[in-house]
Amino acid sequence: MLLLNSINQQIVKETNRTSILKLIRDRKEITIKEIAKELEISIPTVKSNVNELIDKGIVKEFGVAKSSGGRKPVIIRFIPESRFSFGINISPKKISISLINLNAKILVEESIQLNTDSPFEKELDKIKNVIESIVFKNNIDRKKVLGIGFSLPGIVDEENLILESAPNINVKGFNFKHYENYFGFPIYIENEANASAIGESELGTYSQYNNIVFISITEGIGTGIIIQNHLYKSINKRAGEFGHMRITDDNIKCNCGRTGCWEMYVSETALIESYNKKSEHEIKSVNQLISLVECKEIIACDVFDNYLRYLAIGIENIILTLAPEKIIIGGKISKYHGIYEEILVEYLNKFTLYPIEKSIINYSVLKGKASILGAGLLPIYQLINTGAATL
Numbered sequence: 001m002l003l004l005n006s007i008n009q010q011i012v013k014e015t016n017r018t019s020i021l022k023l024i025r026d027r028k029e030i031t032i033k034e035i036a037k038e039l040e041i042s043i044p045t046v047k048s049n050v051n052e053l054i055d056k057g058i059v060k061e062f063g064v065a066k067s068s069g070g071r072k073p074v075i076i077r078f079i080p081e082s083r084f085s086f087g088i089n090i091s092p093k094k095i096s097i098s099l100i101n102l103n104a105k106i107l108v109e110e111s112i113q114l115n116t117d118s119p120f121e122k123e124l125d126k127i128k129n130v131i132e133s134i135v136f137k138n139n140i141d142r143k144k145v146l147g148i149g150f151s152l153p154g155i156v157d158e159e160n161l162i163l164e165s166a167p168n169i170n171v172k173g174f175n176f177k178h179y180e181n182y183f184g185f186p187i188y189i190e191n192e193a194n195a196s197a198i199g200e201s202e203l204g205t206y207s208q209y210n211n212i213v214f215i216s217i218t219e220g221i222g223t224g225i226i227i228q229n230h231l232y233k234s235i236n237k238r239a240g241e242f243g244h245m246r247i248t249d250d251n252i253k254c255n256c257g258r259t260g261c262w263e264m265y266v267s268e269t270a271l272i273e274s275y276n277k278k279s280e281h282e283i284k285s286v287n288q289l290i291s292l293v294e295c296k297e298i299i300a301c302d303v304f305d306n307y308l309r310y311l312a313i314g315i316e317n318i319i320l321t322l323a324p325e326k327i328i329i330g331g332k333i334s335k336y337h338g339i340y341e342e343i344l345v346e347y348l349n350k351f352t353l354y355p356i357e358k359s360i361i362n363y364s365v366l367k368g369k370a371s372i373l374g375a376g377l378l379p380i381y382q383l384i385n386t387g388a389a390t391l
């Protein structure tokens, strides 16, 4: 019984510390009295927790607030740059590496090419060099770096730090655990679309919704599913592979070895390639294709219309399966939603079993940074969710 009481006390202490840290981070500035009132925790408990956070350098006392009588209350301020995190996004063409602060603000960002022909270990060497140079150039105290969060284009076992399968970058069964000592920082990994869903639900404008599907349209297609405010991955971590749902009998072969996968019709690569197949004039980017659509170039308009039709087929399947409150489309294509959102909703309603309202379909507000921010948030979540106990 005594042991149970002591375990319970420990849990209450940790919960208090986490709630206090979250509240100070959300408010940026707050007094002890306000924290106690809002969280219904006694003032001495708040004070002792805040003192621990002051000792760790995560918050500090900063001036005094107006008093309604008696002593002026001290303001406690959150220090976003008391700790840092690295967010890394690996996509088939590019590796982006960013240093972020505790408010998930990107302080430095650098990109390097990914060479899918070289062993993945070699690519990690390149990443390590960039991280070391960012730490050196910005005079970052290594003790203040919470860890490195990787956003990866494949199936990820985040608990055992294994990238199980990522055909788009030629990697299978890669264990990141062996690289924690090599990098000198704790490592966290997550699937790219899941990382984007985390970034979008934490930092975007959709934080009030509990059931979200994020569709990441890049060189491939990834989907991140949030159900009742939690990432849904299922026991084998394979939930949300909508990019490989078969939507047609056509024989375009996918990287997974099958044919008819949604990814082969709605990824950026698919959009660019389907234009290049039909036109003598070669394009290299989604931006170029959109410019041609805006100029009403016939082939581009035809290709893009077909693209939207396939996009709608997949989205409708997702809506039928999960009935999310919001679908968020991310990737370069999301920037141009103004020119196609009406047509997409029209196509959705052409096929659908139930009417689909325009407000269900939304577009990323993080300007292509959702996955890198979500990745960088992984070590920060660890800090916040333990109330900085691990420091």
Ligand SMILES: [Zn+2]
Pocket (backbone or CB within 6 Å): 243, 244, 254, 255, 256, 257, 258, 261, 263
């Ligand atoms: Zn496939």
